[in-house]
Amino acid sequence: MQDTKKFLNSYNEEDHFIALNNQNVYVSYSGDYSENPIYHVHNSCELLFIEEGEAEYRIGKNYYHIGKNDVLVVGGTDPHSRKFTKVPCLRYGLAVIPAFMQSLPIINGYMNVYRTQSQEDALKLKNIDDAVFKRMIGIIWQLRDETAGDEEGRGDMVYALLLELTIALKRLLNLERQDVSGTYKIMSDIKSYIDFHYSEELSLNALSSLFYLQPNTISKNFSKVFGKNVNAYINSVRVTNAVRILEKSNVSITSLSEMVGYTSVNTFLRQFREKMNVSPLQYKKRFEQYLADSDSRRQF
CATH class of the missing domain: 1.10.10.60 (Homeodomain-like)
Known part of the structure; x- marks a missing residue:
């Protein structure tokens, strides 16, 4: 996998917030050393993959503590805030617009993956097996490359990668496919x-x-x-x-x-x-x- 360190915090914050509301698939890689208590919300569902450090997220009225090899799902339109409890907190972010995901075959039957999980279900996304976690990070970086490029078949590749990630998450959450009719x-x-x-x-x-x-x-x-x-x-x-x-x-x-x-x-x-x-x-x-x-x- 490519050296990701050079991409750490390599985005403009204002552009970042715009992307969270308007881009169907958006990848970021961020690391923080200080608290950011701002309470915010966006249209996209945001998935956070923690590489290093720890943080506490508040989503609505519930609190979620996340650390290394954990994944946290923040549902679209769900207000949330964060504070870092162990720094640096390095995390990969994947933001997807729910309406876009719902338009994709097979994935539309697993949209319950892309909502804020209950505190009980969120435990299933903690301390993920290292090989599984690394594969998911690999998918995220492939998505970053595909969404930034213009190669032939780009849309099909994005779909394939999102489908693989969705299946991996649904297995961890032990979710059944929904009847989409x-x-x-x-x-x-x-x-x-x-x-x-x-x-x-x-x-x-x-x-x-x-x-x-x-x-x-x-x-x-x-x-x-x-x-x-x-x-x-x-x-x-x-x-x-x-x-x-x-x-x-x-x-x-x-x-x-x-x-x-x-x-x-x-x-x-x-x-x-x-x-x-x-x-x-x-x-x-x-x-x-x-x-x-x-x-x-x-x-x-």
Whole structure:
């Protein structure tokens, strides 16, 4: 395998955050010596492979301690933060957009791999056999090369690598393949609709009219398939995209709330604070300070 050390932290933080929200498959290799307590969220599912060091991640209300040869899955639109408990903390990151993964044959039956695991299931991804872990890292670096290049058959190779990684993770998690027809497909279609139409009117009644299903049927089956209440998911997508807008532009809170689909500024502020633990303006200031601190560290 190629010498990865030369790629350590070889990305711009601002570009990094943009990629986490817009790139179907994105690979990073990072190492930190100081804490970064920023609480953030993005559209992609992020998989972290720890090569050295230890860290504690908070995802929602749950805490996950990870160390060497551990993998942590952070589901898309799930707010999270981190602190390093043993430095340097060197980790490979693979970010994938769930809607893209769901479009891939076979992989679409294992989308439960790409969600935040329960604390109990997360234990299955700790202290992974060295040979298995190294193979997964090899896949990540092959993905990095393929997504950065333009060789013939690039798309097929990316799919093949993602499929191998998915199967390896599903084996560790002991997950069964989901039936992608029937209820699962309908709920997936509803989820995709929310992902792309979050700025429009969205409610159980609106979705009921669009998909010709009773609100209670949507509510029950969406939670069963994705482990999230449909209204909670709508708010998660809206807040995630509000964060994305805050990170790259300056807009008023009123305009921001309208851009992500809220008709009430107060509802938007309440939902944002509930998800991110800070107000939109506080997040904006913390994010800008984080970028400034990152630039300062790179100068030394």
